Amino acid sequence: MTPRRPGSLGLGARLALAMALLGLLAAGLTGYSSYRTSSAMLVGAAEQRLLTATRVLGRQLSVELVDVSRDLLMLAEHPAVANLLMRSDPSIQQRLEDNVALLLQRLVETHPEYFQMRLIDAEAHGLERLRVDRHPQGVLRVVGDELQEKGHLPYVLETLGLVRGSIYMSPARINHETGSHAGVERPTLQMATPVFDAQQKVRGVVVINLDLEGLFRQLAADLPPDLRLFLINTEGDYLIHPEPRQAFAFDRGQRARVQDEFGDSAALFEGSSPAQDVLARSAPGSTPGLLAAFVRQPDTGLRLQHSFILGLAQSMDAIEHEARQLALSTLRLVAVFGALAMLAAVLLARALVQPLNRIVQALADFAEGRGGGELPVKRHDEVGALARGVQAMQQQVMNRFGQLEAQQREMGHLASHDSLTGLLNRRVFLDRLDHALAHAKRSQGELALLFIDLDHFKQINDQYGHAAGDQVLLTVAQRLHGMVREADTVARIGGDEFIVLLDGGHDDAAIQRVADKLLAALAEPIAYAQQALQCGGSIGISRYPHDGQTAADLIAAADRGMYRAKTGGRQRAEFSA
Numbered sequence: 001m002t003p004r005r006p007g008s009l010g011l012g013a014r015l016a017l018a019m020a021l022l023g024l025l026a027a028g029l030t031g032y033s034s035y036r037t038s039s040a041m042l043v044g045a046a047e048q049r050l051l052t053a054t055r056v057l058g059r060q061l062s063v064e065l066v067d068v069s070r071d072l073l074m075l076a077e078h079p080a081v082a083n084l085l086m087r088s089d090p091s092i093q094q095r096l097e098d099n100v101a102l103l104l105q106r107l108v109e110t111h112p113e114y115f116q117m118r119l120i121d122a123e124a125h126g127l128e129r130l131r132v133d134r135h136p137q138g139v140l141r142v143v144g145d146e147l148q149e150k151g152h153l154p155y156v157l158e159t160l161g162l163v164r165g166s167i168y169m170s171p172a173r174i175n176h177e178t179g180s181h182a183g184v185e186r187p188t189l190q191m192a193t194p195v196f197d198a199q200q201k202v203r204g205v206v207v208i209n210l211d212l213e214g215l216f217r218q219l220a221a222d223l224p225p226d227l228r229l230f231l232i233n234t235e236g237d238y239l240i241h242p243e244p245r246q247a248f249a250f251d252r253g254q255r256a257r258v259q260d261e262f263g264d265s266a267a268l269f270e271g272s273s274p275a276q277d278v279l280a281r282s283a284p285g286s287t288p289g290l291l292a293a294f295v296r297q298p299d300t301g302l303r304l305q306h307s308f309i310l311g312l313a314q315s316m317d318a319i320e321h322e323a324r325q326l327a328l329s330t331l332r333l334v335a336v337f338g339a340l341a342m343l344a345a346v347l348l349a350r351a352l353v354q355p356l357n358r359i360v361q362a363l364a365d366f367a368e369g370r371g372g373g374e375l376p377v378k379r380h381d382e383v384g385a386l387a388r389g390v391q392a393m394q395q396q397v398m399n400r401f402g403q404l405e406a407q408q409r410e411m412g413h414l415a416s417h418d419s420l421t422g423l424l425n426r427r428v429f430l431d432r433l434d435h436a437l438a439h440a441k442r443s444q445g446e447l448a449l450l451f452i453d454l455d456h457f458k459q460i461n462d463q464y465g466h467a468a469g470d471q472v473l474l475t476v477a478q479r480l481h482g483m484v485r486e487a488d489t490v491a492r493i494g495g496d497e498f499i500v501l502l503d504g505g506h507d508d509a510a511i512q513r514v515a516d517k518l519l520a521a522l523a524e525p526i527a528y529a530q531q532a533l534q535c536g537g538s539i540g541i542s543r544y545p546h547d548g549q550t551a552a553d554l555i556a557a558a559d560r561g562m563y564r565a566k567t568g569g570r571q572r573a574e575f576s577a
C-alpha cells in the first residue's frame, strides 16, 4: 500500500482541524453576536437609567418649589405679617417686626438653599421692611439704612399684581443686587407671593431668594458621582453645567445652549408641542462623548411663569467600559469554549479515525502477507460495514489464492506427468535420467534402462476401440509401477512405449529377472467390458556404463534391444548388442 506522504495531514488531523475551526467559528460568532446584543442592551439600560434618574430629579425640583411656595404662602397668610405692613398699631410695630424677622431667620437657617428672605412694603417705593440674608458667618438680619427700595424690580412689581395665593417665580439669573451677602453674583431664583390685608388690599410682598446651585446640590446628592447635572431654561441656556463657563453665559453677553452641544435636544424647543424628554448624544468629536437625558420639569400646579429643563449625562466611555468588560469576559468564554471544542474535535476525530486506521493497517498487513489483522467488524455503523466488506474481500482473495494454487499444482503435475497413466512424461524422465547419470558418474555407480513397447497394441485399438486401448495403457502403467522399487523410475515416453530406470548396480542376471517379471505382468489379461484383453510387450535393455555414457546413447541402445526383441518373436527381453 502507498504510505501517507511525509508532512501531509492525515484524515484524522484534517477532520480534527476542520471540526476545531468550525467549533471556534461557532463560538466566535456566538460570542460576537452576544457581545453586540449585550452591549446594545447595556446602552439601552444606561439610557433608561439616565431618563428615569432625570425624571426623578425633575419631580424633586417641583416638590422643592412647592415647598418654597408653602413657606411663602404661610408667611403671606400670617396675621403678624399683614399687621406689620398695615402699621395698624404703632405700639406693637417693633415687636411684630422682631417676631416676623425671627420667623424669617429660622426659615433661612433651616433651609440651606435660601439665600435671603424679605418682606417688602407695597408702599414707600417697595422698601424692604424685613430682610434676612445668609452670610458666610451665619444668618444675618439687615436693618436701618441697609434696607433698600425694590419697588422698581420685576419680582416686586409683578408679584404685587398677582391674586391672593399666587406665586411669582423669576427667571434664573445671576444676582447682581448689592448687599445680598452670600447671594451676590451667584445663580439665584426669586420666588414671591403678595400679602393682602383683611380688605383684600395688597400690602406687600414676601420674597425668597433661592440658591440655585445649593438647591441642586441637595437634589443631586444621591446621584452616582459619574453623572453630570444640567439645568437649562426654556430658551436652552445652561444655568448649571459641569463646566462653570457654560452656565449663565448669557449673563456675560455670550451663548451656551444645550441645542448646540446636544443636537437631539432641539426637539425640546421645537414646534407647538415640544418633546417632554429626549435622549441625546454630545456632538461627534466632543470629549468626553456624553449620553444625556433631558426632561422638562413636571408641572408644579403653581402656574409658575417659568420652568426648567433638567439633564443628566454619563460619559460614553463609562458605558463602553462596561461593554468592553463584557467583551473581555465573552472573549474569555469564547477562548475556553474554543479550547474545549478543539479538544472535543481531536477526541472525536481520533475516535472516528482510529478504527479506519485499524482497517488500513489490516489491509497493509494483508497485502504484505502478514495475515488480516483484527478488524472492527462488530460495530453497527458505516465503519463496521466497511470492516465487514474488507473482511469479505480478504476471504474472497484467500479463496481465489487457494484455487490458483491448486490450479498451479495441477498444471505443474500435468507438465511433468502423463495425463492418461499418471506416470512421469518423457521430458521429466529425461531430466531424471540426466541426474541419475551425473550421480552415477560421480559415484562410479551403474544404471539400467528397460525400454518396453507393447505388442500388437494397434490391434486392440482397432478391435475394441480407443477406450479399450486407453484402459490397457493405464493397466500396464499401474502394473509396471507396482513391480519396481521405490528408487526406480517408471515413465511413459510414447504411445505404447514405457521406460523403466533401475537405480543402483544390478548384474545382467538380476536385470533379466526384473525384465522377466515385467514381461509376466504384461502378459496377464486385462479386463475390459466383460472381456479379457491380451497384450504383451517386448523389452530392450541398456546399461551404464556398459552401453553408453549419455542418456541419448543409453535410450538408443535400449531401443535397439527392444527392436531385436520384436524381431526375435516379441514377448521377450533383449540386452543391447
Ligand SMILES: Nc1nc2c(ncn2[C@@H]2O[C@H](COP(=O)(O)OP(=O)(O)OP(=O)(O)O)[C@@H](O)[C@H]2O)c(=O)[nH]1
Pocket: 420, 453, 454, 455, 456, 457, 458, 459, 461, 465, 466, 467, 468, 469, 470, 473, 494, 495, 496, 566
Ligand atoms: N488407445 C490408445 N492408442 C494409442 C495411444 N497412443 C498411441 N496409440 C496407438 O498405439 C499404436 C502403436 O502402434 P505400433 O506400436 O506401431 O503398433 P503395434 O500394433 O504395437 O505394433 P508392434 O509394436 O510392432 O507390435 C498406434 O496405433 C497408435 O494409434 C493412446 O494414448 N491410446
